[in-house]
Amino acid sequence: MFKKITSIVLITLLTVFISGCGLDKGVAGDQPTNSGQNKKPASNEVKEIHGMMENIERLNLFVEHVQSGKDDKVRLTRYTDEGDPIYHDLANHDSKLTIQIDTTEDKFGQGEVTTYVCKGIQKQESETETKYILEQCPDFTDLLTISYDVDKEDYFAFELKYGVGKQNVIDTKGQKLIKDLQNGETVTVSDFQFSKSEMNAIYKRMIFSNYLGEKKLSKECNQKPYKGYEMNVWINSGEQHFEWSECDKSNDGQEMNELVANILEILRKNSTYQTLPEVKAQYE
Structure with missing residues (x-):
């Protein structure tokens, strides 16, 4: 019991000592690690x-x-x-x-x-x-x-759910594509894949949107119906999750909306997607 208490005390003292060294270093004028990284850039x-x-x-x-x-x-x-x-x-x-x-x-x-x-x-x-x-x-x-070469990454995949009720799905991890026809029907492709050039283009848009950065997004929306968005990105051993609505007018919300618009532009040019039936109705 005495040995256990002594170990805890030593660990506590060591933690305080390390923290104190860090504070002294800051006083000396060094910049804190990651200082400024989470701040939005100025317009220039x-x-x-x-x-x-x-x-x-x-x-x-x-x-x-x-x-x-x-x-x-x-x-x-x-x-x-x-x-x-x-x-x-x-x-x-x-x-x-x-x-x-x-x-x-x-x-x-x-x-x-x-x-x-x-x-x-x-x-x-x-x-x-x-x-x-x-x-x-x-x-x-x-x-x-x-x-933005996906071949240089150990692993890269994403899942995007979007639209009213988030019925549309692009899932490169599960190789699945779902299109909402907006009349109560959906059509599913169970072996969907983007080409390498399409994946590079999508990865490029994610990098330019700083998808690994901190995003403050809102799922709230006071209009009906409204479009919702949910995105998961797997990169190497990491994972990012985002969820927001079309009512999010913040800078982060607009940036993510633009990212989705770019992904959907690439999707609409995909040969498999072009074989799917047109939307049969519109949500009102």
Whole structure:
């Protein structure tokens, strides 16, 4: 009994000691791990968190402005595995592109601010990745590469239930597709599969929607009927669950609605889906 009590006391003291060290480190001026990752990016900021993107449209707009000769500036914040931010401040003025890279908050980085002058920037897209490349920029060329190749993951699958009563189902894990004909009937495909290119396109949209990030969604809706949504995503050994309604007008709700719209656009072009009967009625 005495040995058991002694072990508990030692574990408690060790926990307090470790916590105290963490507090002392914070006072010394180091940034807390994961600081800022859960904050929504500013309108002029793009975030890259372990391959997930937030506000990537702003970087695309910057590329367009540079290529058309319009002055603009944007910040790309990339987070290390330890949660430390590295800032990439890009500015285009009088047809001159500069990038300032700030690693002063990266505990394992060089801890310096470096500026490069470049000729321009271009965006290159393929079926498996999107690259942002700086042109004629000495010592720094690859700004950002976003990969969405499902073959590089150990496992990737998702299930999406959507529509009134969530009667429509896309289930790549169970290889099942259900279409609600909205007249009390449904039609089911029991061996449904997307092609690799379709899965890459869907995975791309999920990454651009930062599907691994924290989402605040609402299932409440005061209208009848209303469309509900439920999504499960399995990636490697992890799983994400989302549930919301069309009445969710928050930024997260709108982002998830856009993700669903993109998935359904890909689905409607699928050859198997195109063989299914048309919707026979409309919910009112």
